[in-house]
Amino acid sequence: MTEGDRDHVPHVGYIFCSGCFWFGKGPVFFALSWADQKSDEARFALTGVPYEEHTYRAKTPWVSRADYEGPILIRGRRLDGGGGGKLRFSYNGLKLTEELGLDAPARDRADPSHWSFWPTSMYVPGAGCYGVQIDTNDGTDLIIFEATGPA
Secondary structure (H helix, E strand, O other): OOEOEOOOOOOOOOOOOOOOOEEOOOOEEEEOOOOOOOOOEOEEEOOOOOEEOOEEEEEEEEEEOOOOOEEEEEEEEEOOOOOOOEOEEEEOOOOOEOEEEEEEOOOOOOOOOOOEEEEEEEEEOOOEEEEEEEEEOOEEEEEEEEEEOOO
């Protein structure tokens, strides 16, 4: 399971969950906002996560460093062999998709330290072990997380 860090992402008001543990090696990171934030392990309980369309909709904030410009492709799937293996994503209330495509704009000239931020939802089929792959111009990153069953 991947371990997160609270130091990579700036603690600023425009990034939801900026004080959370963030996962990834960069330039793109995401937070498991439903996690209890007591541990740096990529794990969260599905208890309390909204259940919609036969899946759990977990709010998932994504960010990219201020110095990254370019495309971002995010995909995920179940790794422990359970049924319903793919994660799905939604951004801005758009339809569910198995691939989340984001684009980090050119650096903000007025504030070159401004990070890109995307509030999305990740649809998790159920309890299990999952992998999220993030592809950018800088390479590929893989984050392993666990969703535990509701109590």
